[in-house]
Amino acid sequence: MSRILLAGDQFVRNDLLAERLLAAVARTPSPPAVELRTLELPWPHVPFGRVAEVDEASDVEDELVELARDAEVIVTQMAPVTERVLAAAPSLRLVVCTRGGPVNVNVDACTERGVLVCNTPGRNAVAAAEHAVTLILATVRAIPRVHGTVAAGQWRSDLYAYDECGLELSGSTVGLVGYGAIGRRVARMLQAFDARVLVTDPYVAPAELPEGVALVSLEELLTSSDIVSLHARLTAGTAGLIDAAALALMRPGSYLVNSARGGLVDYDALLTALDDGHLAGAGFDVFPAEPPAPGWPLLRSDRVVMTPHLAGATKQTAHRAAELGAAAVAAWLAGEEPPGLVNPPRDTCHTCSADDGAA
Structure with a gap:
């Protein structure tokens, strides 16, 4: 059972993420069992900002620390994946950021911990x-x-x-x-x-x-x-x-x-x-x-x-972000290198087990 935390917001919504993710996983050769849990972020009704050491994130670090404790995968657009969140999530192996640049993710800290980070270039x-x-x-x-x-x-x-x-x-x-x-x-x-x-x-x-x-x-x-x-x-x-x-x-x-x-x-x-x-x-x-x-x-x-920085604000962008994010998770679950990978794995094994220290 792979535990996946969907931290959607009011644009790339959790229902879109869940629908696309379950469909993508079902299309894999041997679909694994997944357990989804969700955290709903307030953006864009509440503006994003700097949270700890990351930028352009919703201020939900405390909630994320609690919900990510046993998660293997986090899928989000705006959640702050900080050093503190990573320290509280020892099972985490993959972060999928459904935006063009993962500025809300501490990519260096993820790399140090063997956590893969993907983005979704071209979504908008x-x-x-x-x-x-x-x-x-x-x-x-x-x-x-x-x-x-x-x-x-x-x-x-x-x-x-x-x-x-x-x-x-x-x-x-x-x-x-x-x-x-x-x-x-x-x-x-x-x-x-x-x-x-x-x-x-x-x-x-x-x-x-x-x-x-x-x-x-x-x-x-x-x-x-x-x-x-x-x-x-x-x-x-x-x-x-x-x-x-x-x-x-x-x-x-x-x-x-x-x-x-x-x-x-x-x-x-x-x-x-x-x-x-x-x-x-x-x-x-x-x-x-x-x-x-x-x-x-x-x-x-x-x-x-x-216009107020909304060039990418279309329903199709939200759908595409969910689709690309789901494809990354499905590929990782299937033992493949996920698309949109922004940090290299530490060795040639793309989907090593959680206890061998690599991802």
């Missing part, structure tokens, strides 16, 4: 790409601003003036900073709009790009694009990538959209670029601090379109 790629394109369209056509005029009882025919008009994607050049799973989908959608697509990504070779998508340097992308959309990971090398110097390279009257990570952009420099008219507008799903502080200057700008 479709949702995030669609949201990015939506944000681009809303930004270049100023949809929230013009909606507000109609909602206020105004009929602003003056918005038809040339200087008030936005751009068509057809014929525009859109530069994508980052060409991973999300960036690739965005590129395909933009091509359907007949946009010219440029890409900069140090990990991509020209041969990987489809016809009509060009690989260029960051400088060329910034100077050549009508719209720049960010899809890069936040690393020491990309932090502050779009700073005052980068913004100065962008075309006058161009647009910047960031649905990747807030730390990629110098927002003070961006505000200056908007205020002096160098940029026509900007769209954001991510911010330097979340939520933004009241009175943050960009909140007052009518040239900015903002």
Whole structure:
């Protein structure tokens, strides 16, 4: 009997996790018996934060310590898998984090204890790409601003003036900073709009790009694009990538959209670029601090379109996260190396017994 703790929340729910997990286990060659127990987390109704040594987690460490004592597997999106939780769970062999990066899991401590950690990369790629394109369209056509005029009882025919008009994607050049799973989908959608697509990504070779998508340097992308959309990971090398110097390279009257990570952009420099008219507008799903502080200057700008870091928030993302997480657990139970593994096993045995010190 394998004991599995499902620590779902109000997005990737326990009923979704249980349904997908039981179905995945039933499809294995010799389905093992499993015992499921659940812990319901309050996110997103209660914001996540730092818990002990991990980030972006629900503050349920005490509850997790109690429920994980004899668990072999934990499946979660937001539960804090900390050193304290690991110390209280000597039978634990696998943690499946149903998100792209297991920031709520102390991966180093898991590795030291022989606990495998898996994530679910690509779970929200479709949702995030669609949201990015939506944000681009809303930004270049100023949809929230013009909606507000109609909602206020105004009929602003003056918005038809040339200087008030936005751009068509057809014929525009859109530069994508980052060409991973999300960036690739965005590129395909933009091509359907007949946009010219440029890409900069140090990990991509020209041969990987489809016809009509060009690989260029960051400088060329910034100077050549009508719209720049960010899809890069936040690393020491990309932090502050779009700073005052980068913004100065962008075309006058161009647009910047960031649905990747807030730390990629110098927002003070961006505000200056908007205020002096160098940029026509900007769209954001991510911010330097979340939520933004009241009175943050960009909140007052009518040239900015903002959404509260929900690019990945679709029902399909939740279903996909549960499906990918279930596949990882089922593979491990079947004696296979689970997909999405982020820490290597200590030896070549992928599914050693609990008492031989390896996992």
